[in-house]
Amino acid sequence: MTSPTPPAEPVYADRTFRSPAGMVGGVLLLLLICWIGGDAALRGEGRVPWLALAGLLTAVPMVVAFTLRPVVLANEHRIRIRNPFRTISMPWTEVSDLRAGYSCELFTEGGAKYQLWAVPVSLRQRKKAARQQSRRSLDDPYDRTSVHADVRDTKARMATADQTMADLRELAERAKTGGAAAGESAESSVSVRWAFEVIAPAVVGALLLVVLFATG
Template sequence: MTSPTPPAEPTYADRTFRSPAGIVGGVLLLLLVCWIGGDAVFRGHGWVPWLALAGLLTAVPLVVAFTLRPVVYANEQRIRIRNPFRTITMPWTEVADLRAGYSSELFTEGGAKFQLWAVPVSLRQRKKAARQQSRQSLDDPYGRTSVHADVRDSQSRLATADQTMADLRELVERAKAGASSKASAASEAKAPAPSEASVSVRWAYELIAPAVVGAVLLVVLLAIG
């Protein structure tokens, strides 16, 4: 008689964190680059169209890499950080800390550090949130809260980057607590503890290659022109 197959753990859709301002700026910059480059390609003379093509081949991948590409995907099991030129994937158990100083950074248990390009830190927004919190403390110095107050209001006063990092830290704590309980259950059942995938890094050669080729062509054309 075969033992029943244990039910698979539910999978949850990834939460997505990215910068709306970066996306808008990237789209506008792409339009500007394509407009100027396209005008030079179709109306230029001599070496100008070729220089424009090489410039477009260099500039477009770089604009996409630094504005449209950065994003952070997170679910209950792991985090995937898509930075301009590489994608880092790791389980939450490999995450040691998340900090947002002048930039958002993730530290692994092995001591590695990765920057979260999709979560830019706005010092102006942080100062504004601090002023709002200061005003609230002056209005209510003894910490008394009205029965009609919304408990989510304190979270809304955080800067966007700080709120995002707080959400990610909550996922880390939840995942580590779950992994600890699984390890305890496995030790009680004298079964091997479930293994976690390690940190993986994949380079974005689809963006690196055309940018490098375009830069080389641009240097060659400028040298012989």
């Protein structure tokens, strides 16, 4: 008699962290660049269309790289950081620390440091959150409501970047203490891949601009 097959572990989708303001700004900037560059390419005379096309080839990938491309994807096993020009992937066992100072940074066990472009730090939001915390402590100087405090409510009073980093720290701690990261068999080390699909067209466009200006 064959033993019953154990149920497979549930697969959870990656949690996505990115900057909505950066995405909106990127879309608006792309529309403006395409409008101006497209108009120059269609209606320009002489060398203007070529300059406009070379400028578009340079500017569009750079805007996409710094506004739409950055994202942090995390699950119970791994974290993947997609920055403007690189994609870094690693299991939680390789993560030693996550810090949010003037920028959000991840430190590996090997001593490497990677910036999380998708999680920008807003000093204005931090000051606002600090004022709210100070006002709350004045309203309740003896912290009489701390027994009934909700962790989610505490996070809600943080700046957005600090909330995101707190969520990532929770995922890292849960993976390390629960052994979730150890259960993943594929790629147990840090993986870094350059975004040549962004770098190549930007470099080609820049070279074309240099040639056009030099031969003009």
